Amino acid sequence: MANVALRNVRKTYPGGVEAIKGIDFEIGDGQLCVLVGPSGCGKSTLLRMVAGLETITSGEIDIGGRIVNEIEPADRDIAMVFQNYALYPHMSVYNNMAYGLRNRGMAKPEIETRVREAAQILEIGHLLERKPKQLSGGQRQRVAMGRAIVRHPKVFLFDEPLSNLDAKLRIAMRVEIRRLQRRLKTTSIYVTHDQLEAMTLADILVVMNGGMIEQIGKPLDIYRKPATTFVASFIGAPPMNLLPLARSSMIGGTGSLKPDIVVGIRPEDFVIMAHEPPAGGIALELTVDAAEHVGAETFVYGSIDGGGDVIVRVLGDGAPPLGSKIHATAAREKLHLFDGKGRRLAES
Amino acid sequence: MVEHRPLSGIIAYVILTLGVLIVAFPVYLALVASTHDAATVVRGNMPLLPGEHALENYYRAIFVGGSRYAREPVGTMLMNSFIVAIGIAVGKILISILSAYAIVYYRFPFRKTAFWIIFITLMLPVEVRIYPTYKVVADLGLLNTYGGLILPLIASATGTLLFRQFFMTIPEGLLEASRIDGAGPFRFFKDTLLPLSMTTMAALFVIQFIYGWNQYLWPLLITTQDSMQTVVTGIKKMLTTTDELAEWQLAMATAVLAMLPPVAVVVFMQRLFVRGLVETEK
Numbered sequence: 001m002a003n004v005a006l007r008n009v010r011k012t013y014p015g016g017v018e019a020i021k022g023i024d025f026e027i028g029d030g031q032l033c034v035l036v037g038p039s040g041c042g043k044s045t046l047l048r049m050v051a052g053l054e055t056i057t058s059g060e061i062d063i064g065g066r067i068v069n070e071i072e073p074a075d076r077d078i079a080m081v082f083q084n085y086a087l088y089p090h091m092s093v094y095n096n097m098a099y100g101l102r103n104r105g106m107a108k109p110e111i112e113t114r115v116r117e118a119a120q121i122l123e124i125g126h127l128l129e130r131k132p133k134q135l136s137g138g139q140r141q142r143v144a145m146g147r148a149i150v151r152h153p154k155v156f157l158f159d160e161p162l163s164n165l166d167a168k169l170r171i172a173m174r175v176e177i178r179r180l181q182r183r184l185k186t187t188s189i190y191v192t193h194d195q196l197e198a199m200t201l202a203d204i205l206v207v208m209n210g211g212m213i214e215q216i217g218k219p220l221d222i223y224r225k226p227a228t229t230f231v232a233s234f235i236g237a238p239p240m241n242l243l244p245l246a247r248s249s250m251i252g253g254t255g256s257l258k259p260d261i262v263v264g265i266r267p268e269d270f271v272i273m274a275h276e277p278p279a280g281g282i283a284l285e286l287t288v289d290a291a292e293h294v295g296a297e298t299f300v301y302g303s304i305d306g307g308g309d310v311i312v313r314v315l316g317d318g319a320p321p322l323g324s325k326i327h328a329t330a331a332r333e334k335l336h337l338f339d340g341k342g343r344r345l346a347e348s
Numbered sequence: 349m350v351e352h353r354p355l356s357g358i359i360a361y362v363i364l365t366l367g368v369l370i371v372a373f374p375v376y377l378a379l380v381a382s383t384h385d386a387a388t389v390v391r392g393n394m395p396l397l398p399g400e401h402a403l404e405n406y407y408r409a410i411f412v413g414g415s416r417y418a419r420e421p422v423g424t425m426l427m428n429s430f431i432v433a434i435g436i437a438v439g440k441i442l443i444s445i446l447s448a449y450a451i452v453y454y455r456f457p458f459r460k461t462a463f464w465i466i467f468i469t470l471m472l473p474v475e476v477r478i479y480p481t482y483k484v485v486a487d488l489g490l491l492n493t494y495g496g497l498i499l500p501l502i503a504s505a506t507g508t509l510l511f512r513q514f515f516m517t518i519p520e521g522l523l524e525a526s527r528i529d530g531a532g533p534f535r536f537f538k539d540t541l542l543p544l545s546m547t548t549m550a551a552l553f554v555i556q557f558i559y560g561w562n563q564y565l566w567p568l569l570i571t572t573q574d575s576m577q578t579v580v581t582g583i584k585k586m587l588t589t590t591d592e593l594a595e596w597q598l599a600m601a602t603a604v605l606a607m608l609p610p611v612a613v614v615v616f617m618q619r620l621f622v623r624g625l626v627e628t629e630k
Contacts, residue, residue: 051524052528053527072527074529074530075530078528082524084519086522087525088522090540090543099531099539147529
C-alpha cells in the first residue's frame with residue numbers, strides 16, 4: 001500500500017509539443033483517484049508516465065516514498081489494466097495471469113495460490129484454461145483485472161478499462177471495480193473520459209484539460225462548486241448552462257458584478273413557471289425547441305430571444321409543447337458565477 | 349459470392365476442369381514415362397497408360413544412378429536439395445524475424461535508413477548480383493559446399509518485410525503489458541512475438557522451401573562436383589548426353605521424385621497454417 005505523489009510533472013514530446021504542463025497532486029493510501037477530461041487532455045499520457053511507459057521530461061513521480069522516474073515499469077510495483085485489455089492471445093487465462101509472476105521467478109505453488117485466489121474474487125475460476133478469444137468482453141475485462149490483482153501491487157492503474165464494454169456491462173463492472181478496490185484497499189489511478197464513471201468511482205477527482213489540472217477535489221464538491229467554466233460544462237450531464245450576464249435578466253440588480261461575468265445554472269436547478277425567485281435569482285423567457293424524454297425526467301431544450309441555448313430539467317415526462325414560451329427561474333444560491341476568464345468568483 | 353444460376357456454375361466447372369487438365373497432363377505424362385523402359389519412351393509414341401518398369405526405374409534412379417556415366421544417384425541429390433531448401437527456409441526466417449524485430453521494436457539512429465537498405469535489396473535478386481556473389485563465395489572457399497549453396501539465397505528482404513508488416517499489426521498494448529509483466533526484449537520476443545508469428549513463419553517456410561528447392565542457376569554455377577548437385581540441376585544433366593540416348597525414363601522418375609518434397613511441404617504446412625489462421629487473434 002502506498003501514497004502516490006506527482007510533483008510538477010511535465011512531458012514534452014521531441015517535436016516540442018507540451019503534453020503535460022506541470023501536474024501536482026497526491027493520492028492517499030488506498031484511495032481511488034480518477035483522472036477525467038476530454039480526449040487529448042493528457043490524462044492517459046499522465047497515467048502512462050506513472051506506469052513508466054512514457055518518459056518524464058521533468059518533475060518527480062513518487063510511489064510509496066520512492067522516486068520512480070528512472071525505474072523500469074516492471075520494478076515500479078504497479079499493475080495496469082489496459083483499454084483493449086492487452087491479453088496475450090496465445091496464452092490461456094491462467095498463463096495470462098501467471099506470466100508476470102513467472103517472470104519474477106516466483107515459486108510455482110505461490111503462483112498457483114495467487115491465480116486461484118484472484119480467479120475466485122473475480123469469479124473466473126471456470127475460465128482458467130480458455131484462450132482470451134473464447135471469452136466475452138466482460139470476461140476479458142475480468143481477466144485483465146485478474147492479471148493486475150495477482151501482482152499484489154502498490155498501485156493499480158486503469159486506462160479507460162470499461163470503454164470497450166456495452167452500456168449495461170459498463171455499469172455492472174463499474175460497481176465491481178469500486179467494490180474490488182475497496183476490498184483490496186489498493187491505491188488506484190483510473191483514467192476515463194466518462195464523467196459519470198468519474199463521479200461514481202472517485203475518492204479524488206482530477207479534472208484535466210490541455211495538459212493541466214482544472215480542478216481537483218471530491219466528486220460532489222467539484223459538482224457543487226466547479227472552479228472554472230470548463231469543469232462546469234464537463235462535469236454533469238447534461239452540462240451546466242453558461243450564459244453571459246448581459247443575456248440573462250438578473251432579478252434584483254447585479255450589484256457590483258462586472259458585465260463580462262458568466263452565469264452558470266445546472267439544468268436541474270431551474271424551476272419552470274414558478275413564482276418569482278427571491279432577490280438575486282434569475283428568470284429567463286425561453287422558446288421550447290426540443291424535449292428529450294429519459295423516462296423519470298425530461299430535458300427541455302430552449303432558446304433565449306437574441307441567442308443562447310438553455311437546457312432545463314423537468315421531473316417526470318410532462319414537457320411543454322414545442323414552440324411554446326416558458327419562464328425558467330433559478331434562485332440566487334443556485335447560480336454559479338464565473339469571471340471573464342472562466343474562473344469561479346469567490347462570492348458565488 | 350452466392351449466386352443461383354445453374355448455367356454459370358456449369359461453365360465455371362468446365363473452365364476449371366480444362367485448366368486442371370492442362371496443368372496436370374504433363375505431370376501425368378512424366379509419371380507414365382517413368383514406368384516404361386528406355387526403348388518405349390524413345391520410340392516416340394508414348395503410351396498413355398503406365399508400363400511395368402516402375403520398380404526397376406525408381407530403384408535405379410534412387411540408388412544406382414545413370415548406367416553408362418558414373419553419376420550420382422537421385423538419393424544423394426534429393427538429400428542435397430533437401431538440406432539446401434531447409435537451410436534457405438530456416439535461415440531466411442531466422443534472419444528476417446530478427447531484423448524485423450529490430451526495425452519495428454527498437455529505436456536506434458538510422459532505423460529508417462536500415463529499413464530502406466533492406467527494402468532496396470528487393471530490387472536485386474540473385475540473378476542480378478550473380479557475378480559479385482559468385483566472386484565472394486569463391487573467395488570465401490565456399491564453392492561446392494552447402495554454405496555456398498545456402499547463404500547467398502538467404503539474404504533478401506521479402507521475409508523481413510512480411511514480418512515487419514505482421515509485427516505492426518500486433519497491438520502496442522501487448523508490448524506494454526509485457527514490460528509491466530517484467531518481460532525484457534528477449535522474453536517479449538520469445539514468449540509473445542514468436543508464438544504469434546507461427547502462421548507467418550509457416551507461410552514463409554512454404555514459400556522459401558519451394559524457392560530453395562527450385563533453384564537452378566545458382567547451384568549450377570557453384571557446384572562442380574556431382575556429389576553436391578541438387579536434384580533440379582541433376583535432372584538437366586541427365587538429359588545432356590553426347591553420344592548416348594538420354595535415359596528419359598530415369599530423368600522422368602527423378603522429376604517425379606523431385607516433385608514430392610515440395611508437395612509434401614505444401615500439404616503438411618497448409619494444415620498448420622490454416623489452423624494458425626483460424627486460431628490466432630491479434
